Amino acid sequence: GESVGLHLPTLSVQEGDNSIINCAYSNSASDYFIWYKQESGKGPQFIIDIRSNMDKRQGQRVTVLLNKTVKHLSLQIAATQPGDSAVYFCAESENTGFQKLVFGTGTRLLVSP
Amino acid sequence: DGGITQSPKYLFRKEGQNVTLSCEQNLNHDAMYWYRQDPGQGLRLIYYSQIVNDFQKGDIAEGYSVSREKKESFPLTVTSAQKNPTAFYLCASSIPDRGSYNEQFFGPGTRLTVL
Numbered sequence: 001g002e003s004v005g006l007h008l009p010t011l012s013v014q015e016g017d018n019s020i021i022n023c024a025y026s027n028s029a030s031d032y033f034i035w036y037k038q039e040s041g042k043g044p045q046f047i048i049d050i051r052s053n054m055d056k057r058q059g060q061r062v063t064v065l066l067n068k069t070v071k072h073l074s075l076q077i078a079a080t081q082p083g084d085s086a087v088y089f090c091a092e093s094e095n096t097g098f099q100k101l102v103f104g105t106g107t108r109l110l111v112s113p
Numbered sequence: 114d115g116g117i118t119q120s121p122k123y124l125f126r127k128e129g130q131n132v133t134l135s136c137e138q139n140l141n142h143d144a145m146y147w148y149r150q151d152p153g154q155g156l157r158l159i160y161y162s163q164i165v166n167d168f169q170k171g172d173i174a175e176g177y178s179v180s181r182e183k184k185e186s187f188p189l190t191v192t193s194a195q196k197n198p199t200a201f202y203l204c205a206s207s208i209p210d211r212g213s214y215n216e217q218f219f220g221p222g223t224r225l226t227v228l
Contacts, residue, residue: 009153034216043117043203043219044156089155100171101217103155 012110019080021107023073023090030092034101035064035075038087047075047088077109085111116140117220119204124225126191126198134189134223136204145187146205146217149173156203162187191225199227 013019025033031052036044050057050064050073057064063076073090087108091101117138126132138145144163148156158171162181176195181187187206191198201224205217 036219041222041224043119043205043221046216046218049216100158100161103157105153105155 009105010108010110012112013080015080015082015111015113017080019075019077019084019109019111021075021077021088021090021109023075023104025071025073025090025092025104027092027094027102028068028071029094030102032093033064033066033073034091034093035062035073036089036091036103037084038089038106040086044089080109080111082111082113085109117204117206117218119202119220119223121223122221124223125228126225127228129193131190131192132225134191134202134204134225136187136189136220138185138187138204138206138218138220140206140218141184142206142208142218143184144207145181146207147171147177147179147187147189148203148205150201150203150222159189159202198225200225 034049035047037047038044048059048062048064050066055066061078065074075088077084087106089103089106091103093101120135146161147159149159150156157173159173159177160168160171160179162168165181165184168179168181176192178190201222203222204220207217
């Protein structure tokens with residue numbers, strides 16, 4: 001079936017660097033995408049979302065880019081901090097009736113001080 | 114954790130026993146969900162409920178059961194029929210069909226270990 005996957009399982013960066021986490025999706029009908037952050041032993045927390053009619057959306061220190069041509073989603077974190085260390089999941093949803101989210105396997109971000 | 118509580122945080126059970134995980138939300142959300150998360154993997158949908166007294170099977174419903182008698186509560190029972198129940202269980206809720214959005218708010222999770 002359709003699935004969402006991630007290119008890099010682990011990303012290690014230095015504090016202050018910019019981080020880029022990538023995600024590929026295969027369902028061309030998906031029209032809504034979300035990034036979640038999950039710290040160890042906790043539930044996922046919403047970071048940012050984007051609709052398919054947008055290419056870019058910015059939040060506080062985070063930017064999500066959507067390239068529908070190649071079915072690629074990325075999360076950019078500016079000035080990465082140790083508190084950003086976590087697993088990041090992308091999820092996608094298709095707007096047909098009741099929407100269910102399909103989650104990727106996650107990327108672990110490790111930030112060194 | 115966005116007004117969603119799950120209890121207990123850690124749960125141990127013996128093989129062959131049924132166990133019920135609690136999920137309560139005070140966000141007035143209509144939709145609620147149960148996910149299972151295994152180490153190094155993403156979330157897989159077990160069951161979901163769009164409204165009180167209604168629920169649907171997700172991708173991995175075998176060996177699980179749910180009820181939705183109240184809007185704020187969506188308990189999950191892991192039965193003895195579930196072959197590999199040890200996992201981290203996450204409950205979520207959302208306001209369904211709000212345009213094309215389906216942001217889900219998650220609880221803190223329950224880690225179930227079968228001994």
